[in-house]
Amino acid sequence: MKRVLIVFLFICPLVSYSFANSGRPTSTQSTSPSDPFQKGLGALHAKHFDEALGELTAAEGEHPDDARIHNFRGIALAQLGKTTEAADEYAAAIRLDPLMENAYRNLGFLKWTLGDTTQARELLERAVKLSPADGFAHYYLGRVELQANLYALAFRELEISGVRPPADADFWVRSAIGYRALGRPEDERKSLAEIEGLSLTDPQSIEAAVQLLDGHETDVAIRIIQKVRDRGSAVVGQFDLALAYLTIGSYEKAIQEARVYDNRPDSAPEWSVIGIAYAHLNQRDQCIDALRHSAALAPKEEEHWLNLTRELMEFGRYPEAINEIQNGLAANPKSYALHLRLGAAYLATDSYSQAESEFRDLIAAGDPLPTSYVGLAQVLIRTGRPGEAATELAAAEQKLGPQFLLCYFRGLALGRAGRLSEALAAFETATKSNPDSSDAHFNLGKTEFALGMLQESIAELQIVLRIDPDDMQAKRVLSQVYHRAGNEKNAIKFADTSTERPRSADELLGDFFLPHWEVRPSEGARVDFQ
Numbered sequence: 001m002k003r004v005l006i007v008f009l010f011i012c013p014l015v016s017y018s019f020a021n022s023g024r025p026t027s028t029q030s031t032s033p034s035d036p037f038q039k040g041l042g043a044l045h046a047k048h049f050d051e052a053l054g055e056l057t058a059a060e061g062e063h064p065d066d067a068r069i070h071n072f073r074g075i076a077l078a079q080l081g082k083t084t085e086a087a088d089e090y091a092a093a094i095r096l097d098p099l100m101e102n103a104y105r106n107l108g109f110l111k112w113t114l115g116d117t118t119q120a121r122e123l124l125e126r127a128v129k130l131s132p133a134d135g136f137a138h139y140y141l142g143r144v145e146l147q148a149n150l151y152a153l154a155f156r157e158l159e160i161s162g163v164r165p166p167a168d169a170d171f172w173v174r175s176a177i178g179y180r181a182l183g184r185p186e187d188e189r190k191s192l193a194e195i196e197g198l199s200l201t202d203p204q205s206i207e208a209a210v211q212l213l214d215g216h217e218t219d220v221a222i223r224i225i226q227k228v229r230d231r232g233s234a235v236v237g238q239f240d241l242a243l244a245y246l247t248i249g250s251y252e253k254a255i256q257e258a259r260v261y262d263n264r265p266d267s268a269p270e271w272s273v274i275g276i277a278y279a280h281l282n283q284r285d286q287c288i289d290a291l292r293h294s295a296a297l298a299p300k301e302e303e304h305w306l307n308l309t310r311e312l313m314e315f316g317r318y319p320e321a322i323n324e325i326q327n328g329l330a331a332n333p334k335s336y337a338l339h340l341r342l343g344a345a346y347l348a349t350d351s352y353s354q355a356e357s358e359f360r361d362l363i364a365a366g367d368p369l370p371t372s373y374v375g376l377a378q379v380l381i382r383t384g385r386p387g388e389a390a391t392e393l394a395a396a397e398q399k400l401g402p403q404f405l406l407c408y409f410r411g412l413a414l415g416r417a418g419r420l421s422e423a424l425a426a427f428e429t430a431t432k433s434n435p436d437s438s439d440a441h442f443n444l445g446k447t448e449f450a451l452g453m454l455q456e457s458i459a460e461l462q463i464v465l466r467i468d469p470d471d472m473q474a475k476r477v478l479s480q481v482y483h484r485a486g487n488e489k490n491a492i493k494f495a496d497t498s499t500e501r502p503r504s505a506d507e508l509l510g511d512f513f514l515p516h517w518e519v520r521p522s523e524g525a526r527v528d529f530q
Contacts, residue, residue, distance in 0.1 A: 005496065016414040023211035029406065030310055031283055035057045035059065035062075035067075036056065036058040036059035036062065037055070037056070037059040037063075037066075037069060037072075038054030039055040040052045040053075040054075040056035040058075040059055040069075040072060040073075040076070041072065042132070043055055044056075044072060044075060044076055047079075048411050049076050049079040049080050050080065052072075052076040053076040053077065055356045056069060056072055056073040056076055056466055057073065064095055066096070067092075067093040067094075067096035067097035067100050067103065068093070068097075068100075070089045070090070070092040070093035070103075071089070071090065071093040071100060071102055071103045071106065073089045073193035073488065074086045074087070074088075074090040074093065074103070074106060074110075075106060076087060076136075078106070083110060083113075083114060086110060087107060087110055087111070090103045090106050090107035090110065091107065094107070096346035099130060101127045101130035101134060101137070102127075103125035103173050104123045104124070104126045104130065104137075105123075105124065105134065105136060105137045105140065107120075107122035107123050107126040108120045108122075108123030108126075108127060108137075108140060108141075108144075109124075109140045110142050111123060112124075112140060112143065112147075117144050117147060117148055120140075120144045121144050121145070121148075124137055124140050124141040124144060125141065127141075128141060135149045135160075135162045135164060135167055136162035136163040137161075138157045138158070138160045138163075139157070139158060139161035139163040141157045142154045142155070142156075142157030142158035142160075142161060143158075143171070145157060146158070146174045146175065146178060147174065149178070149181075149498035151178035151179075151181055151182050152188045153301075154178065155175075155178065155179075155182075165194075165199055167208070169195060169198055169200055169204055169208045170208075170211075172191050172192075172194040172195045172198070173191075173208050173212055173215070173217075174211075175187075175191040175197060176188050176192050176195065176212070176217055176220075177212075177214075177215030179191060180215065180216070180217065181482070186427065188441075192217065192220045192342060195208060195212075195220060195224070196220060196223065196224070202228050202231070204209060204290045205224050205225070205227065205228045206224075206225065207492075208221075208224060209221040209224045209225045209228075209244065212224070212242075213244055213247050213248075218244065218247070218248045221223060221244055222241065222244050222245070222248075225241040225244055227240060240260040240342075241257045242254045242255075242273045243273060245257060246273055246276060246277055249415065251277040251280045251281050252277075252281075252455065254273055254277040255273075255274050255277045255278070256272075258270040258271075258273040258274045258277075262396075264368075267297060268293075268294040268295075268297040268298035268301065269294070270294075271290050271291070271293040271294035271297065272290075272291065272294040272303075272304060272307055273326065274286075274290040275287050275288070275289075275290035275291035275293075275294060275307060275308075275311070276291075276307065278290055279311055279314075284311075284315050287310070287311055288311060288312065288315075288317075289478075291304070291308035291311060291332055292306050292308060292324075294307065294308070295307075295324070295327075295328065296309050299327075299328075299332075300331055300332065302328060302332045302335045302337055302338055305325065305327070305328030305332070305335075305338060306328075306329075306338065306341065308324055308328075309321045309324050309325050309328070309338075309341055309345070312324060313344075313345060313348065316353065318345055318348055318349045319349075320461065321345050322342065322346070322349070323346045325338055325341050325342045325345060326342070329342065336367070337360070338357070339358055339361065339362055340351040340358075340362060340371060340372060340375070342358050343355050343358035343359045343362070343372065343375050344375065346358060347375060347379060348459060349380060350382075352379050352382060352383050354374060355375065355379050356379045356380075358375075359372045359373075359375040359379065360376060362375075363376065363396075368400070369395060369400075370400060370403050370405045370406050371405075373392060373396035373400075373406065374391060374393075374405050374406070374409050376389070376392055377389040377390075377392055377409045377410075377412075378513045379394050379410075379412055380392065380413070381412065381416055382412055386413045386414070386415075386416035386417040386420075387413070389409070389410075390410050390413040390419070390422075391415050393406050393409055393410040393413060394410060395402030395523070397410070402429065402433065403433070403439070403463055404430055404433040404434040404440075407426050407427075407429045407430040407433060408426070408427070408430040408434075408437070408439070408440055408443075411423045411424075411426035411427040411430060411440075411443060411444075412443065414426055415443070420447055420450055420451055421451070424444070424447045424448065424451065427443050427444035427447055428444060430444075431444055431460075436467060438463075438464045438467040438468045438471060438474070441460050441461075441463045441464045441467070442461070442464045442471070442473070442474055442477075444460050445458075445461040445463075445464065445477065445478075445481075446477060447461075447462030447475070448460060449477065449480070449481050449484075453487075454484060454485045456483070457481045458478065458481055458485070461474050461477060461478040461481065462478070465478070475494045475495075476494070476495070478490075479491045479492075479493075479495045481495035482494065485487065
C-alpha cells in the first residue's frame with residue numbers, strides 16, 4: 001500500500017498536463033472540456049479513482065485507438081489495485097504509441113512493485129531514453145537498480161533524478177548498505193541517520209534491523225531493536241536483540257538477552273540461541289543442555305534436532321548424536337536432513353552397513369542433491385568397493401547432471417579402482433567445474449604424476465600452491481615430481497619433513513553435516529519417504 005500512495009504523488013503532475021503533454025497527439029484527440037476524457041482526468045486529479053475509471057472507460061469506448069486514454073485508464077486501475085488490468089492498459093498505450101514515454105515509465109514502475117525487476121529495468125531504460133529529462137523515470141530506474149544491489153548504477157540514476165528520497169525504511173536501509181559497499185562513509189552515515197529518524201512500527205523496525213544486520217550495519221541494527229524493546233514490545237525485540245548479538249559475535253550478551261524468555265513454554269528459539277552462543281564460547285555441557293531444551297520444547301521442528309546433533313558430532317559424542325537423531329526422526333520421520341545426518345553419523349563411527357542403508361534410502365526417495373550419493377560412494381570406497389562407487393556416481397550424474405562433487409568423488413573412486421585414465425578425466429572435469437578447489441587440482445596432479453605426465457603434474461600442483469601456499473602435502477608431492485623429472489634443485493626446495501596429518505583421499509569436501517548449523521539445512525531439498 002505504501003508504494004501505491006507514493007506513486008500517486010509522482011503521477012499527479014501527469015494528470016495536470018494539457019492534452020499535448022500527456023502523450024503524442026493521435027487522430028482521435030478530443031478537444032471538448034466536457035467529454036469523458038476531460039472528466040476522467042479531473043476525477044483522477046481529485047483522487048476519485050472509481051469515478052475516473054468510469055469516465056476513462058467511456059472515453060476509451062469512444063476513442064479506442066487513443067494511447068493517452070489507455071495510459072490514464074491504467075493509472076486509475078493501478079490506484080484501485082487492479083494491477084493486471086493496469087498493465088494491460090499501459091501495454092496497449094505502448095502498442096498504439098511506441099514513443100509514449102509516460103506509458104513505459106508507468107508500466108516499469110508497476111512491474112517493479114510486482115517484483116519483476118528485469119522487465120521493470122527494460123521499460124524504465126526505454127522511458128529514460130525517450131525522455132532523458134524525466135526525473136521520475138530516472139528515480140524509478142534507480143530504485144530498481146538499488147533493489148538489485150547494483151549500487152553504482154542505482155545512485156547515479158537517483159542523483160540524476162533530482163527526486164526527493166522517500167521516508168521509507170527499505171530505501172534508506174538499502175542505501176546505507178550500498179554506500180558501505182561503495183566506500184562512501186559520509187553518505188552511509190546520512191542514510192543510517194535517516195533510518196533512525198523514521199517513525200516505524202515494531203515489525204517495520206525489526207525488518208529494517210534484520211536487513212541492516214545482513215549488511216553488517218550492526219550498531220544501528222542493535223539500537224533499533226533496543227528501541228523496540230524499550231517501547232514495551234519486549235517479546236519481539238528481546239529475541240531479535242539476542243539474534244543480533246549472536247550475529248556480531250557478542251555471545252555473552254546473546255545469552256543474557258535470550259535468558260529473559262528461556263522459561264516460556266514456547267521458548268525453543270531462545271534456547272537455540274543460548275546453545276549456539278555457548279558452542280561459540282566452547283562451553284560444551286551448557287551448549288548441549290540448552291540445545292536439548294530447545295529440541296524437547298519443539299520436537300516437530302527439525303532444526304532444533306539438527307543443531308543438537310551437529311554439536312554432539314562436533315564434540316565427538318557420536319553414540320549420543322545417533323540416539324538424538326533417532327529421537328528427532330521419531331518426531332519428524334520424513335525429514336531429509338535428519339536422515340542424511342544419521343547416515344553421516346553412522347559413517348563417522350564406521351557403521352558402514354547402517355550408513356549404506358540410510359544413503360540408499362535417500363537415493364531411492366529421489367534425493368535432488370548429490371550429498372547422499374557422495375555418502376554412499378564413501379561407504380563403498382571404505383569397504384573396498386571403489387568400482388561400484390564409481391558406477392553409482394556415474395548414475396547420479398545421469399540423474400542430476402554433471403556436478404562438482406559427483407565428478408570429484410568419481411575421480412577418487414576410479415583412482416582407488418586403479419582406473420587412472422578415467423580418474424584423470426573425472427578430475428579434469430571437476431577442476432573445470434570448480435577452478436578454486438585445491439583438492440581437485442591436488443588429486444589431478446597426483447593422478448598425472450602416477451601416469452608419468454610430469455610437466456602437467458607440476459603445473460597442477462603449482463595451482464594448488466597458488467590457492468593455498470601453505471599446503472604441505474602439495475609441496476611434498478611436488479618435490480617428488482621434480483625429483484622424478486631430474487630437477488633436484490626444486491625437489492629440495494619443496495621437500496618437507498613435517499608430520500601433519502596426511503590428506504584423506506576419501507574425505508568429504510566441506511561440511512558433510514550440511515550447511516552451517518545456524519541455517520536451516522533442509523531448505524531446497526525434499527525427498528518423499530514412504
